[in-house]
Amino acid sequence: MNLINTKGFVLKEQTYRENDKIIWVLCENIGKISILAKNAKKSNNSFFSITQPFSLVQFNLKKGRNFYYISDGSLIKNIDFLNFGDQIFHLTYFFELLDIAFSDGYEIDKRFFRFLLNIFLLFEVKEVNKDFIMRIFELRLLKENGYHLEFERCYFCSNKIKGKESYFYFNLQNVVCISCGNLKEFRVENRIINIMRFLCTVNIMNIPKIKISDEDINSIFNLNKVFLEQNLVRMPNSIKFLGGYKKDE
Ligand SMILES: [Zn+2]
Numbered sequence: 001m002n003l004i005n006t007k008g009f010v011l012k013e014q015t016y017r018e019n020d021k022i023i024w025v026l027c028e029n030i031g032k033i034s035i036l037a038k039n040a041k042k043s044n045n046s047f048f049s050i051t052q053p054f055s056l057v058q059f060n061l062k063k064g065r066n067f068y069y070i071s072d073g074s075l076i077k078n079i080d081f082l083n084f085g086d087q088i089f090h091l092t093y094f095f096e097l098l099d100i101a102f103s104d105g106y107e108i109d110k111r112f113f114r115f116l117l118n119i120f121l122l123f124e125v126k127e128v129n130k131d132f133i134m135r136i137f138e139l140r141l142l143k144e145n146g147y148h149l150e151f152e153r154c155y156f157c158s159n160k161i162k163g164k165e166s167y168f169y170f171n172l173q174n175v176v177c178i179s180c181g182n183l184k185e186f187r188v189e190n191r192i193i194n195i196m197r198f199l200c201t202v203n204i205m206n207i208p209k210i211k212i213s214d215e216d217i218n219s220i221f222n223l224n225k226v227f228l229e230q231n232l233v234r235m236p237n238s239i240k241f242l243g244g245y246k247k248d249e
Contacts, residue, residue, distance in 0.1 A: 010057060012099055027059075030107065032104055
């Protein structure tokens, strides 16, 4: 039987029978898959360490009828919570959002997978503002999921948005000029639009050098939440720990 060599992020797990578990993994090349890992609940089993959620793992897999099965594998990386304990909420959010955004069998773009690897590595860089990288992650995730944000031309009149205005509006995923805007759309400062446009294309490895105020990060979060609500089947529970999601209260 052919083995499939791939690496992937272990998104979540579910107990199956007494000692087995099913894990959902977002893999390079083959996309989101479910793996039935026999005896992986036993701590002395060799699959135990490579089936933990929130880790990056190299797998050799066999494809079965309903599940993939592990032939062997090795842990590439997990985040050290002893030293980086305060990352847990952001990390939970990162994995939960990936799980919700992509359905089983969804094949993700190669470049997007590389982007995810870089985000994962940035969790351990102390100087990096994790709220900031989550905002970039949200924007790129929306794009990968087919949710295209239009910053350049007005949704209604197609006129190019002019840089000299101090604010514009947003209608679903499109910017709206001042003359076409009405109360149905929400108002966004032009400065925030410029930052978001920049974040949609910036090289993630340059992020440690970029400074952005908490207030601006929060403004972008409020917009991203609206976009995510329109795009996702449900909002991640963990968003509550990142602050500001009031809908269920
Ligand atoms: Zn217009």
